[in-house]
Amino acid sequence: MILPHAFDYAGTAVFAVSAVLAAGRKQLDLLGAVIIALVTSTGGGTLRDLLLNRTPFWFTDTGYLVTILVVACTTVLVLRWRHPSERLLEIADAVGVALFSISGARIAEAAGLPGLIVVVLATITGTFGGLLRDVLCNEIPLLLRPGTIYGVVVIAGATLYVVLQSLGVSRDIAALAGMLLIASLRMVAIARN
Amino acid sequence: MILPHAFDYAGTAVFAVSAVLAAGRKQLDLLGAVIIALVTSTGGGTLRDLLLNRTPFWFTDTGYLVTILVVACTTVLVLRWRHPSERLLEIADAVGVALFSISGARIAEAAGLPGLIVVVLATITGTFGGLLRDVLCNEIPLLLRPGTIYGVVVIAGATLYVVLQSLGVSRDIAALAGMLLIASLRMVAIARN
Amino acid sequence: MILPHAFDYAGTAVFAVSAVLAAGRKQLDLLGAVIIALVTSTGGGTLRDLLLNRTPFWFTDTGYLVTILVVACTTVLVLRWRHPSERLLEIADAVGVALFSISGARIAEAAGLPGLIVVVLATITGTFGGLLRDVLCNEIPLLLRPGTIYGVVVIAGATLYVVLQSLGVSRDIAALAGMLLIASLRMVAIARN
Numbered sequence: 001m002i003l004p005h006a007f008d009y010a011g012t013a014v015f016a017v018s019a020v021l022a023a024g025r026k027q028l029d030l031l032g033a034v035i036i037a038l039v040t041s042t043g044g045g046t047l048r049d050l051l052l053n054r055t056p057f058w059f060t061d062t063g064y065l066v067t068i069l070v071v072a073c074t075t076v077l078v079l080r081w082r083h084p085s086e087r088l089l090e091i092a093d094a095v096g097v098a099l100f101s102i103s104g105a106r107i108a109e110a111a112g113l114p115g116l117i118v119v120v121l122a123t124i125t126g127t128f129g130g131l132l133r134d135v136l137c138n139e140i141p142l143l144l145r146p147g148t149i150y151g152v153v154v155i156a157g158a159t160l161y162v163v164l165q166s167l168g169v170s171r172d173i174a175a176l177a178g179m180l181l182i183a184s185l186r187m188v189a190i191a192r193n
Numbered sequence: 194m195i196l197p198h199a200f201d202y203a204g205t206a207v208f209a210v211s212a213v214l215a216a217g218r219k220q221l222d223l224l225g226a227v228i229i230a231l232v233t234s235t236g237g238g239t240l241r242d243l244l245l246n247r248t249p250f251w252f253t254d255t256g257y258l259v260t261i262l263v264v265a266c267t268t269v270l271v272l273r274w275r276h277p278s279e280r281l282l283e284i285a286d287a288v289g290v291a292l293f294s295i296s297g298a299r300i301a302e303a304a305g306l307p308g309l310i311v312v313v314l315a316t317i318t319g320t321f322g323g324l325l326r327d328v329l330c331n332e333i334p335l336l337l338r339p340g341t342i343y344g345v346v347v348i349a350g351a352t353l354y355v356v357l358q359s360l361g362v363s364r365d366i367a368a369l370a371g372m373l374l375i376a377s378l379r380m381v382a383i384a385r386n
Numbered sequence: 387m388i389l390p391h392a393f394d395y396a397g398t399a400v401f402a403v404s405a406v407l408a409a410g411r412k413q414l415d416l417l418g419a420v421i422i423a424l425v426t427s428t429g430g431g432t433l434r435d436l437l438l439n440r441t442p443f444w445f446t447d448t449g450y451l452v453t454i455l456v457v458a459c460t461t462v463l464v465l466r467w468r469h470p471s472e473r474l475l476e477i478a479d480a481v482g483v484a485l486f487s488i489s490g491a492r493i494a495e496a497a498g499l500p501g502l503i504v505v506v507l508a509t510i511t512g513t514f515g516g517l518l519r520d521v522l523c524n525e526i527p528l529l530l531r532p533g534t535i536y537g538v539v540v541i542a543g544a545t546l547y548v549v550l551q552s553l554g555v556s557r558d559i560a561a562l563a564g565m566l567l568i569a570s571l572r573m574v575a576i577a578r579n
Contacts, residue, residue, distance in 0.1 A: 023530075026526065027532060028530050028531070028532055029532035031530075031535075031537045031538055032529075032530035032531065032532060035529065035530060036530065038506075046437070050243055050436055050437070051239070051243070051249050051252075053246070053248070053439070055439070056437050058503075059437075059499060059503055062500055062502050062503065065502055065503075065506065066502070113252060114255055116255045116258055116259070117251075117252055117255065117258075120231075120258065131329075135328060135329070135521060136517075136521070136526070136527060136530060137526065138331070138524070138525065138526045139331065140219065140330065140331045141329060143225075143228065144216075144221050144224075144225035144228060144229065144329060145221070145225065146221055146222035146225060149224075151224045151228060152224055243436055244432070244436070244442050244445075246439070246441070306445060307448055309448045309451055309452070310444075310445055310448065310451075313424075313451065324522075328521060328522070331524070332524065333412065333522070333523065333524045334522060336418075336421065337409075337414050337417075337418035337421060337422065337522060338414070338418065339413060339414055339415035339418060342417075344417045344421060345417055
């Protein structure tokens, strides 16, 4: 897969924006928004790395933290002028979840873990940050609320990634298919709401 | 101790059932219930393994996740026909906590840690999953609420396990005594409420 | 730095007192108060140690847990006679945060991490315990609430510690300066409220 880092950075930036919006709804100030952004964007990958006994990904490449800080502060400033289209953001979030989940699946796979664990770690990477965001904002996590197919979508995409590879499809094609499934199912869900 | 794995599986299944019931009270749907079940059943053992720098127990034996998935889905289905006796469930939960706590104590002991740390890790293994369940359901954890002797019971059982061994009692007998103390104290507490 | 352990113990004790007071406001009983005290006092350092793949600091020196248990129980007893001055406690808390944060910065630095990560780990060490305390008490964390400069202060102190060293100031002097900045800024904030 070409440019996996560019994808990771894109997912990180999108999650930072969604976190600042959530913090705004709770009337947190700049620092509260930045902390929520850091936790939301790094939470999933950090729990994955702790479980896999890896060095947290943001230790080895400080670019992630810098990206989150810059994006979060910029978002806070922009929000004073105008509010972004809710629709645009949900689409960006769909892409972010797709990128993070399959990136988590690839890392779990590289550790030689069985398919079921790969799917669980992909789901953790894609959703745990948002779950932390909701717990810190003192709400029942979006992931758990009835009617949202958030979690199912991630599990479906990660499973497709694992199953395609077991059928002989190359890793990069399987990753692309998994990401497309997650992003498109999310967008269908958004369009129907 | 013969069949420690059978005990672990039994504890896992019981916690999954209790989690689905808690999710039902919050009107979460199937996926929400399954996620709460996964977190409740694996949370305590996972934090113990992270602290001990061990590979999470559910990485090496996927039977745990399969058990939780099957039990959680079955429970959701059964709940459509009839509700289980609250009393029966509390008894099952008492047995689950007893099994998990002493299993945690044994693993901490195998790592050569002092008695106080063994008791703390036993308490974490037995209670952290339920604490996460309550935090995700946006409630003050049962473990912390006044009048519940949940935590004291686990600490007492783990302490008995450590003290008996220091008095020369064999590990298996001490484990049995610790588990019996936890299960029976919980049942006394349930009977009195 | 002479007596870093004495500082760590002091910070631990102060956090245990603040946790028991928070538990009292939520009408938790003795056990709830002790558990909140354990989580608040050890939470920041434990997450730091997990991220750095170190053995949790309270495994190797059981003195921390004993200190927390003794201080928490004593505080519960004392609270029956009289309530401590709120002002006195906030000052003690300011000192505790200062000690913990810079202690976290020193450990991160010893692991050879870049300055930005040192500041993040100092902030985690100084604030994560209090954040857990607020989540367990089912409140939006103090750290995130608007108007509190809690987090900014810790970041400023840790940054000063890193910057002074990069300018050639000795580690111990830089640590002292960082701690003084955190403690004094907190006290100014307290005095103005």
